[in-house]
Every structure is written in structure tokens, then in C-alpha cells.
Amino acid sequence: MKKLVPFLAACLLLVLSSYIRPLAGYQVGDKAADFKLKNVDGKMVSLADNKTTKGYIVVFTCNTCPYAQAYESRIIALHQKYASQGYPVVAINPNDPGMATGESFAAMQTRAKTKNYPFPYLVDETQQVAQTYGATRTPHLYVLTRQGTGNEFKVSYIGAIDDNSEDAKQVKIKYVENAMTEILAGKPASTSSTKAVGCGIKWRKA
Template sequence: MKKLLPALAACLLLALSSFMMLRTAATGYQVGDKAADFQLKNVDGKLVSLASNKAAKGYIVVFTCNTCPYAKAYEQRIIDLHTKYAPQGYPVVAINPNDPAVAPGDSFADMQKRAKEKKYGFPYLQDESQEVARQYGATRTPHLYVVSRQGNDFVVSYIGAIDDNSEDAKLVKTKYLENAMTDILAGKPATVGATKAIGCTIKWKKA
């Protein structure tokens, strides 16, 4: 029996380690986690990473798309967030994680067309492999993550929704993202660091 104890303990540790890895993979980033950098293709054909903008204090990373009604409803609000916060060091980076085979209107060509029509002042990146969306734990469009630069790292400061009304910007009562940004820009943790993202489910590649 005594000989079995070390083996049982090793099995338990392995199982616990596997569980934690699966949990991390399933849930993605939490507030306070370091966000890994990425390189994704922008609509202009160039690769963009978090580290590429040396002047950025952080980013408002938005997983969004062309086709989702929620993404369309929030589009102008996303543009306005970039206009407001880019001069303060937190530009928007929009990422389209949808598989165009499932959502044909989210092809790279359609992304280029949309960005041109709406005159996006921020990168609109294609997450072709969907690895970045999975890493972040994004499940919806739109799904927002504020990441703040700390030395050479980017740390997640806020996750969730832009505000409390996905249909009409005029009826918004609570601006979750802007409230969080007020705290973040003041050098404090967001009072409300996470909210529930409301939107269409990401169109994942079929197995």
C-alpha cells in the first residue's frame, strides 16, 4: 500500500494539472492575465501585432465581424471608442474570428470592403486560424478585451461588453467599457472588470 501512495499522488497531480490546462483553454484569459502577442493580417495586407505600436499604452481589442446584427449595431460605437481613446494611448484593434466558410460575408475581401466603406481608423484583422480568439476566450461578436502595457507585457484589464444596450445606443444606461477606461487611465483596476458579452456566437470552423 505504501508503495502505491507515491504513484497515486503522481496520478492526482497529473490529473489536476490536466484539469487546469483544460480550464484555461476553455475559459481563455481572465482579468490580470498576461496576453500573448500575435501577428494577424490587416485589411491592407500588412501584419499587425500588439508590440508594433510602440506608443500604445494598451489596446481595446474587439472581436467583431461583418455579418452579426449585434456587431453591426455596435459598429459606430466601436469607431467612437477608437476616436476617444486612441489619442489617450488605447487604440482599437478589431479582429474578425469568423470562418468565412460558415459565414461567407466575413471573407477577407468583404472585410476590406467594410473597412473602406466605414473608413475604419483602426486595424481590422483576420484571425484565419481562430487561434487568437480561442486564446483570449472570445465567444461572441462583439467581445471586448482591454489590455494594458506593463513593461514588455500586456495585461488584461477588462473583459466583456461595451454597454448595457445592444440595440440602441441612445438607450444605454451604463457604459461598461468607458467606466472601466476611466479607472484604467487613472492607474487603477477597473471597478467592474468583467461583464457578459452579448452578441452572435463566433462561427467556428467545422471539424
């Protein structure tokens, strides 16, 4: 009987694992939960604030990562191209400032002002939003598409911005722009997921 109990427990765990997906963040097609985070101007921002958007380009980024800095102008360009088409950029800094010098809220304010960000730059103080989304890198990008007329958003693309994290002039495949062309045409992105390339998020120590 004693040997039977561990065996039954293992069987139960195996059955449950086939029904319960690990908490590894969103997959394409999932519903994205809203959030309310503080912007560099001190105001709270959520996805529900703007009722006119068709969706959002949510990008987890930061101040000091060389990859995030290399993509900075490209993130700005995405906002300039797609905000007028209903898909503005929302940038989120998930790094714990205690684990990464230069990632404080004050440093975020300075960065946003110096680079003249045309989009919100939000601080994920608890890192809960990054964990919910499954972000692991900076930058790590998610395209969200509004469902109907309410405030429900579906994840339509996850991953990298393009195929060259170092030199924008050497880019051959613009993953996000290609996905956006199809999404704006009412079609699913044919390449809906790519591997995010960047610095690992600096998680708070337990």
C-alpha cells in the same frame, strides 16, 4: 489491485485539476500574448508594432452579425476617444468564412472601406487568437494595459461595451468607458468583467 488503479488515477486527476486551469481563455489580470495578423490593407499587424501605446482595446467583431453592426459606430467612437490617450482599437474578425457567408477577407476590406474604419481590421484565419483570448461572441472586447516599457500587456477588462446591444441611445451603463476612466487614472477597473452579448463565433469544423 485492478480496482485500485482507476481509483488512484481519479485521485491524480483531481489533484492535477486543482493546479491546471482549463484552457478557457484569459481572465482579468492575465498576461496577453502578442499576435501577428493580416490587416485589410494587406499588412501584418502586432501589438508590438506601436511602441507608444499605453495599451489596446481589442475587439473581436465581424461583418454580418446584427449585434456587431449595432455596435460598429460605438467601436469607432471608442477609438476616436481613446486612441489619442494611448489606447487605440484593434478589431479582429475570428469567423470562419466557410461557416458564415459575408465574412471573407474581401468582404472585410469592403466593410472597412465603406464604414471608414479608423483602426486596423484583422483576419484571424486560424482562429487561434480568438481561442487564446477566450472570445466567444461578436462583439467581445478586451482592454489590454502595457506593463512597464516593454511589450507585455495585462488584461484589464473583458466583456461587453455597454448594457444595450440594440440601441445606443438607450445605454445606461457604459462598461468600457467606465473601466477606461479608472484604468487611465492608474486604478483597476471596479467592474472588470461583464458578459459579452452578440452572435456566437463561427468556428471552423474539425
